[in-house]
Amino acid sequence: DQQVKQNSPSLSVQEGRISILNCDYTNSMFDYFLWYKKYPAEGPTFLISISSIKDKNEDGRFTVFLNKSAKHLSLHIVPSQPGDSAVYFCAGIGGATNKLIFGTGTLLAVQP
């Protein structure tokens, strides 16, 4: 059972434009969500998070939106830069478990 789904394996965006990465979840007990960024041959690094009591969290060029009724969250990167090219994972946590559940990732390519 895939509790966190990232249905787009890849996304290509022009430099300077907006990148929108999507994530859907099925577990209604999740109360906290995180986005991680991963470059090849490196471990994931934490990017931004959001609590379920909020619907938006912003950090510089990165904004995460949460729609609880749709069980959907998205990561917006504006403006996109070539250095943003990486795999992005969303993850949820909450309920009886204190374990992060990760999606399968979206490979973002920002074209110069």
Next chain:
Amino acid sequence: NAGVTQTPKFRILKIGQSMTLQCAQDMNHNYMYWYRQDPGMGLKLIYYSVGAGITDKGEVPNGYNVSRSTTEDFPLRLELAAPSQTSVYFCASSPTVHEQYFGPGTRLTVT
């Protein structure tokens, strides 16, 4: 401050061999985790620990063992390597259950 370190970076094992993947953190985090990432997949939790002396199974614990004798170290043991254990292994630590800090990974091939 080295963060989370993992050794080795790469390893090739023959079927049936054993090995230990090392993980250490210098941030005094209570929580530590082992994940594996297969191609095109997300990270799957193998084992985790909420403090020294306390470990618990994650989603995919079969074929692995862990110990947590100190806050800093969290080694992962493969007793009888199988081809299905070919993967990239990541260790992580966190001060709370939320934001986890990952090591650089160990790429393991079992042939």
